[in-house]
Amino acid sequence: MSVTLVMLSNFFFSFGLNFLSQCLIKRNKFFKCFRALCCKGPPPARPEYDLVCIGLTGSGKTSLLSKLCSESPDNVVSTTGFSIKAVPFQNAILNIKELGGADNIRKYWSRYYQGSQGVIFVLDSASSEDDLETARNELHSALQHPQLCTLPFLILANHQDKPAARSVQEVFGTHKLH
Ligand SMILES: Nc1nc2c(ncn2[C@@H]2O[C@H](COP(=O)(O)OP(=O)(O)OP(=O)(O)O)[C@@H](O)[C@H]2O)c(=O)[nH]1
Ligand SMILES: [Mg+2]
Numbered sequence: 001m002s003v004t005l006v007m008l009s010n011f012f013f014s015f016g017l018n019f020l021s022q023c024l025i026k027r028n029k030f031f032k033c034f035r036a037l038c039c040k041g042p043p044p045a046r047p048e049y050d051l052v053c054i055g056l057t058g059s060g061k062t063s064l065l066s067k068l069c070s071e072s073p074d075n076v077v078s079t080t081g082f083s084i085k086a087v088p089f090q091n092a093i094l095n096i097k098e099l100g101g102a103d104n105i106r107k108y109w110s111r112y113y114q115g116s117q118g119v120i121f122v123l124d125s126a127s128s129e130d131d132l133e134t135a136r137n138e139l140h141s142a143l144q145h146p147q148l149c150t151l152p153f154l155i156l157a158n159h160q161d162k163p164a165a166r167s168v169q170e171v172f173g174t175h176k177l178h
Pocket of ligand 2: 061062077078079
């Protein structure tokens with residue numbers, strides 16, 4: 001199976017997340033058609049999918065999830081461990097598990113991958129070249145992890161409002177993602 005990979009700047013992120021949820025609901029289409037034709041009664045509950053959200057500390061994972069849940073992204077604190085938010089869309093609910101990105105937490109990320117149906121990777125496109133290289137390495141590890149390598153990936157090049165922000169092309173340059 002091939003990985004569905006989408007790289008985005010903030011502006012296109014909500015389109016990308018919609019695309020990701022569309023990928024995930026494809027498998028339910030037949031079932032929904034069958035229900036629409038054959039079943040009476042209330043419409044089925046929206047399907048739910050479990051996503052994991054990773055990225056270095058400060059990349060903006062909690063801020064992103066707060067915004068998606070229409071909560072204030074002000075006063076966010078660094079995530080120690082993990083936190084889960086249910087993000088509602090018209091056709092699906094995405095249960096997004098954020099894993100804290102601090103150095104001492106990253107080594108435990110893989111323990112929390114099980115059961116994930118999609119991946120959001122957030123990176124700070126205005127960070128130092130060293131941090132960006134660390135983020136690229138973490139992304140490569142995630143793309144190759146047995147529990148993630150067949151899943152749809154959405155990569156957000158965050159912090160685009162900063163003057164030092166790199167474009168998506170500059171973030172990845174000639175780096176290969178497979
Ligand atoms: N300028 C700017 N600041 C941002 C952006 N996204 C997040 N921040 C800020 O970056 C800081 C860290 O954001 P968080 O959302 O806590 O980052 P995180 O990835 O959840 O970090 P950990 O939980 O430690 O892994 C906060 O002060 C945010 O306000 C962005 O796109 N632009
Ligand atoms: Mg966080």
